[in-house]
Amino acid sequence: MRTAHRVTDVVDAETPLLAAGVPLMERASFALALAVASDLRARRGRVVGARIGVLVGGGNNGGDALIAAAHLARRGAAVEIVGVGRAMHEAGAARARAAGARFLDADQDAGELAGRLAGCAALLDGITGIGASSGLRGRALEVVTALRGAMASRPRGERPWVVAVDVPSGVGVDDGALPEGVLPADRTVTMGTAKPALLLPPAEVAAGEVTTVALGLDLTGASHAVVRLEAGDLAEEWAVPGPADHKYTRGVLGIAAGSDTYPGAAVLATSAAVRAGAGMVRYAGPDAAAAQVLTRHPEVVRGLGEADQVGRVQAWLLGSGVGAGDTERLAWLERTLTHAVERGIPVVADAGALAVLPERLPATVLLTPHAGELAGLLAARDPRAGWDRARVEALPVRALRRAVDLTGATVLLKGATTLVAGPSGPVHSQAEATPWLGTAGAGDVLAGLAGMVLASRAGDLTGAGADPELTARLGAVAASVHGRAARRAAGVEGAAGVEASRTRRAPAGGSVGGPITALDVAEALPSVIRDLLDGTLGG
Numbered sequence: 001m002r003t004a005h006r007v008t009d010v011v012d013a014e015t016p017l018l019a020a021g022v023p024l025m026e027r028a029s030f031a032l033a034l035a036v037a038s039d040l041r042a043r044r045g046r047v048v049g050a051r052i053g054v055l056v057g058g059g060n061n062g063g064d065a066l067i068a069a070a071h072l073a074r075r076g077a078a079v080e081i082v083g084v085g086r087a088m089h090e091a092g093a094a095r096a097r098a099a100g101a102r103f104l105d106a107d108q109d110a111g112e113l114a115g116r117l118a119g120c121a122a123l124l125d126g127i128t129g130i131g132a133s134s135g136l137r138g139r140a141l142e143v144v145t146a147l148r149g150a151m152a153s154r155p156r157g158e159r160p161w162v163v164a165v166d167v168p169s170g171v172g173v174d175d176g177a178l179p180e181g182v183l184p185a186d187r188t189v190t191m192g193t194a195k196p197a198l199l200l201p202p203a204e205v206a207a208g209e210v211t212t213v214a215l216g217l218d219l220t221g222a223s224h225a226v227v228r229l230e231a232g233d234l235a236e237e238w239a240v241p242g243p244a245d246h247k248y249t250r251g252v253l254g255i256a257a258g259s260d261t262y263p264g265a266a267v268l269a270t271s272a273a274v275r276a277g278a279g280m281v282r283y284a285g286p287d288a289a290a291a292q293v294l295t296r297h298p299e300v301v302r303g304l305g306e307a308d309q310v311g312r313v314q315a316w317l318l319g320s321g322v323g324a325g326d327t328e329r330l331a332w333l334e335r336t337l338t339h340a341v342e343r344g345i346p347v348v349a350d351a352g353a354l355a356v357l358p359e360r361l362p363a364t365v366l367l368t369p370h371a372g373e374l375a376g377l378l379a380a381r382d383p384r385a386g387w388d389r390a391r392v393e394a395l396p397v398r399a400l401r402r403a404v405d406l407t408g409a410t411v412l413l414k415g416a417t418t419l420v421a422g423p424s425g426p427v428h429s430q431a432e433a434t435p436w437l438g439t440a441g442a443g444d445v446l447a448g449l450a451g452m453v454l455a456s457r458a459g460d461l462t463g464a465g466a467d468p469e470l471t472a473r474l475g476a477v478a479a480s481v482h483g484r485a486a487r488r489a490a491g492v493e494g495a496a497g498v499e500a501s502r503t504r505r506a507p508a509g510g511s512v513g514g515p516i517t518a519l520d521v522a523e524a525l526p527s528v529i530r531d532l533l534d535g536t537l538g539g
C-alpha cells in the first residue's frame with residue numbers, strides 16, 4: 001500500500017523533532033543529493049563535471065535544494081544556482097557557495113536564463129514545497145515558464161533530468177491541482193512521507209518516479225489522505241471460497257444493465273461478474289438483452305418482475321447501458337434502488353441509475369460516474385458552484401469529496417487514475433489502467449466487476465460492526481483489478497500506462513501494448529485474479 005499525508009499532519013510530525021534538534025534538513029538534503037547523483041551516474045556515467053541547475057525559492061524547500069547542491073558541488077558537479085524567491089535560505093546558500101557552486105545573476109533575462117538551464121544535465125526544482133500558498137507566482141512563474149519553453153524546443157534525449165524537491169513546485173500539495181507553470185519532474189524526492197499531490201490526478205503526472213526519504217516522522221496518529229492499494233492489498237480483500245462455501249454464500253449479484261438501445265452493456269457487465277467469480281448472477285433486464293446474455297453465459301439466471309420477485313441477491317448492479325430517455329427502465333431502477341437501500345443491500349449505481357438517485361444514500365451504495373457524469377450530478381445538486389466536466393477534471397478530488405458530501409454515498413470517479421472515496425476514510429487512487437482501456441463498454445465491465453466484489457463481501461459490508469470504509473476500499477480493489485486486466489489484455493509490460501501514454505513509447509524492456517475491446521478486459525479477469533491470489537502479480 002502506498003500512502004500520502006496532508007501538509008498539516010507533516011508539519012505536526014516535524015515540529016517535535018525540530019524542537020528536539022533532529023537535523024531533518026540535513027537528512028533530507030543528503031538523501032536528495034544521493035538520488036540526483038545516482039540518476040546522473042545511471043544516465044551519464046558520472047557526476048564529476050555534470051552541469052546541474054538548481055532553482056531555489058525563499059523557504060526551506062530552497063534550503064533542501066541548496067544543501068543538496070553543496071553536496072553535489074563537493075562531488076565535482078558544476079552547480080549553477082538561480083534564486084527565484086524574494087529571500088534565500090542563508091545557511092544553505094553559504095554552504096553551496098563554500099562548496100564551489102556558482103550563483104547565476106537572478107535578474108537576467110528569463111529567456112537567457114532558461115536557455116542556459118535547459119542545457120544542464122540535471123535540474124533541481126527547489127522553489128516551493130509544502131509551504132506554497134498556491135501555484136507559482138512572480139519571478140518563479142516567469143522563469144519556470146521560460147524554462148518549460150526552452151526544454152520543449154530540445155529533443156527529448158537532450159533535456160535535463162528534472163528532480164523535484166518534496167513536490168513539483170506549484171502543485172496543489174493536498175488537492176493535486178496542476179496549475180500552469182509547473183515543471184514536470186522525472187523524479188520527486190519527497191521528505192518523510194509522500195504528499196497527496198504525488199498520488200493524485202492531475203498533479204501526479206508531474207511527479208515522475210517518487211522516492212520517499214525516511215525522516216523518522218511519527219505519523220501513527222495521522223490518517224492517510226490518499227491510499228493506493230498494491231497487489232498484496234488486493235489479494236487480502238479478495239474473497240476466496242472455502243470448502244463450506246456454495247453459490248449462495250459466495251455472493252449472488254443482481255444485474256439490471258442493458259436496454260433495447262444498449263444491449264451490449266448487459267453482456268459486458270455479466271461477463272465481468274461471472275468471470276470475476278460471482279456465486280451466481282441474476283439478470284433483470286429486457287428480453288433482447290437477456291437473450292444475448294444467456295447465449296454467452298448460460299450460467300446466468302434470469303430474474304423477472306420487480307426487485308422482490310427477482311430472487312435474493314447480496315448486491316445489485318443498476319444502470320449500465322440504460323439511457324436518459326428510457327423512462328420505464330429508469331423508473332424500475334429507481335424502485336429497485338429504494339428497495340435495496342431499505343434492506344441494506346449494497347448497490348453499484350452506474351450510468352442511468354445516477355439519474356434516479358434519492359436525496360441521501362448510505363455508504364454501501366457505490367456510484368461509478370466518469371467525469372462528465374459526475375459534473376452532471378454536481379451541477380444538479382450544487383448548481384451555483386459552476387461544476388462542469390473541465391472543472392471536475394481539473395479538481396477531481398474536490399469534485400469527488402463534494403459528491404460524497406452531497407449524496408452520502410461512496411463515489412468512484414473513473415479516469416486514467418480512478419479515485420474512490422466514502423463519507424469517512426482516505427481517497428483511494430488507483431492508476432494501474434492503460435489508456436487502451438479508454439474504449440466503449442470498459443465502464444460496464446468495471447461495474448459488473450465492482451458489483452461482484454461487493455456481493456462477495458456483502459456480509460462484511462452490512463453486518464453488525466461493518467467497516468464503514470470498506471465499500472470505498474472494495475471499489476478501489478475493483479478499479480485496480482480492472483486496470484490490471486486491461487494491461488494484461490493489451491499486453492502492456494513494464495511501463496505504467498500513464499508513462500506510456502505520455503511518452504508514446506515503452507521504457508527499455510517494456511511494451512506499450514495494443515488495442516483491446518471491453519470484452520477482452522472481462523476475459524482477462526480470471527488469470528489476473530489467479531495471479532493476484534498466487535502472489536505473482538507485481539506492483
Ligand SMILES: NC(=O)C1=CN([C@@H]2O[C@H](COP(=O)(O)OP(=O)(O)OC[C@H]3O[C@@H](n4cnc5c(N)ncnc54)[C@H](O)[C@@H]3O)[C@@H](O)[C@H]2O)[C@@H](O)CC1
Nearest residue numbers: 024025058059060061128129130131132133135136137166
Ligand atoms: N520543516 C523542516 O525543517 C523541514 C522542511 N523541509 C523542506 O521544507 C519545505 C517546506 O518549507 P517552508 O515551510 O519554508 O515552505 P516552502 O519552502 O515550501 O515555501 C515557502 C517559500 O515559498 C514562497 N512561496 C510561497 N508560495 C509561493 C508561490 N505561490 N509562488 C512563489 N513563491 C511562493 C514563500 O515566499 C517562501 O519563500 C518542505 O517542502 C521540505 O522541502 C525538509 O527539509 C524536511 C524538514
Ligand SMILES: Nc1ncnc2c1ncn2[C@@H]1O[C@H](COP(=O)(O)OP(=O)(O)O)[C@@H](O)[C@H]1O
Nearest residue numbers: 414415416433434435437438440441442443444
Ligand atoms: N486514458 C485512460 N487511461 C486509463 N483508463 C482509462 C482511460 N480512459 C478511460 N479509462 C477507463 O475506462 C473506463 C471507461 O468507462 P466509461 O467512461 O464508463 O465508458 P463506457 O460507458 O463506454 O463503458 C473506466 O474504467 C476508465 O477508468
Ligand SMILES: [K+]
Nearest residue numbers: 125128165169
Ligand atoms: K519543489
